[in-house]
Amino acid sequence: MFLDMDGIGPQYAQLTRALKGAILDGRMAAGTRLPATRELAQQLEVSRTTVLAAYEQLRAEGFINGRVGSGSFVSHLQLAPSPQPAVSTTAPPASRYAERARKLRNRGIGGMHAGLRYDLLYGDPVTNPALNAAWGRELARAAAYSSLKVTGSWGLLALRQQICDYLARRRGVHALPENLLIVTGTQQAYALCARVLLDEGDVVALEDPHYFGSCHVLAAHGARLHPVRTDDDGLVCAELPDAPPKLISVTPSHQFPTGRVMSLPRRLELLRYAADRPCWIVEDDYDGELRYDGHPLAALRSLDESDRVIYVGTFSKTLFGALRMGYMVLPAALRDDFNAAKYLSDMSSPGIEQAALAHFMECGGFERHLRHARRELKARREALIASLQHHAGERVQVVHSPAGMHVTAWLNGYDHARAEALVAYAHDRGLGLHPIAPHYFTPPARPGLLLGYCNLSAAELREAMRLFGECLDAVPAGTG
Ligand SMILES: Cc1ncc(COP(=O)(O)O)c(C=O)c1O
Known part of the structure; x- marks a missing residue:
């Protein structure tokens, strides 16, 4: 008899599973005498204790009966009849909600890109x-x-x-x-x-x-x-x-x-x-x-x-x-x-x-944290905007909004295709930029960026803006 030990977990459990499989799929019919424990142990190159433990488990679960010494036999089990083929084997469809949810789930802002030096992704709040x-x-x-x-x-x-x-x-x-x-x-x-x-x-x-x-x-x-x-x-x-x-x-x-x-x-x-x-x-x-x-x-x-x-x-x-x-x-x-x-x-x-x-x-812990977060975010925001204006100058227009965790910056003179090229170029240099356009139903007249500043320190933001300036130099507006 061929017993397929699957290699998962202790040997006695593997042997128990293998014997159960043979009984359930009919290879070992009801009344069949199981091999003597010593014989099976030799054949499978396992210890006799392993075989004894497996037989004991099968006996406890009702798969076999009889005693060690007088022989063990496969029990007469009422096995469930194999399922009749259904009229149609197609499972019923999921709801219209599920169908819409599945389509919508993957539409949205991309996640954080691994391996970038500076990612200006908007989302998580400041860590403290x-x-x-x-x-x-x-x-x-x-x-x-x-x-x-x-x-x-x-x-x-x-x-x-x-x-x-x-x-x-x-x-x-x-x-x-x-x-x-x-x-x-x-x-x-x-x-x-x-x-x-x-x-x-x-x-x-x-x-x-x-x-x-x-x-x-x-x-x-x-x-x-x-x-x-x-x-x-x-x-x-x-x-x-x-x-x-x-x-x-x-x-x-x-x-x-x-x-x-x-x-x-x-x-x-x-x-x-x-x-x-x-x-x-x-x-x-x-x-x-x-x-x-x-x-x-x-x-x-x-x-x-x-x-x-x-x-x-x-x-x-x-x-x-x-x-x-x-x-x-x-x-x-x-x-x-x-x-x-x-x-x-x-x-x-x-x-x-x-x-x-x-x-x-x-x-008071919540308000204390809020004061800390406001101080920290204000400092990062100021660092971002000052260095953005320094390195990008007239090439961007920053939306004045002294609030939140991101800054919106419009790209002057760029069309959407050129802005995409800029984002791709920046990405290759380790700078994650995130266009604002996917948030629109009707695309805005000019492209813009949503610059999240929670993931980076003030010093990192300055460095990121310096890199951004280089990207603007390399992919300027208006040329294809
Ligand atoms: C406009 C807006 N509303 C709400 C949330 C927060 O949603 P939630 O409270 O489910 O985390 C976000 C998070 O990014 C947001 O941008």
């Missing part, structure tokens, strides 16, 4: 070893002292209270803890908006350019996207569709990715548009607190007298993305529906992390 250490302590404390019960779908009350205080102080938003829902980041907030507010084919108006994350969630859900142009004042409200969209998604405090701030007249116009129509606004306030020229601007929600703005905040930029923690301030009319959708989605956000964050905010 003191934050790592403090967070470790908070987590250990929360794990030791908090209840291990699920927190309830609204989220931990202590955290909601902390966030309400913070929003009132820093964002001008007056929210009650009962209208504040803890979610796992902006991404889940948009997924809940889609579930609660949209049926397939409903229209969503969103800024052009836009942020992929939220846009893809809405599109995967089956929303029809209606891009609306942005200018220096933000979303051009006059170009909102005549038939009102169900939802308008905006980033008023820091338009993503251009960095512009929505002007007060535009804010009021947008709020009036929504108040006069059956329409909700989602305010994505992803980095509103990261301003470097004084106090952060109040959020759109703070002006909303008709209770039409769903405010979304996140800790992904102020702390770190791996936390997956955000929150929504909900209009009163929507609170129960969102709560139900959150419950059905994942019951509740992780409780230990919520308890840790509540304490971190209560004891």
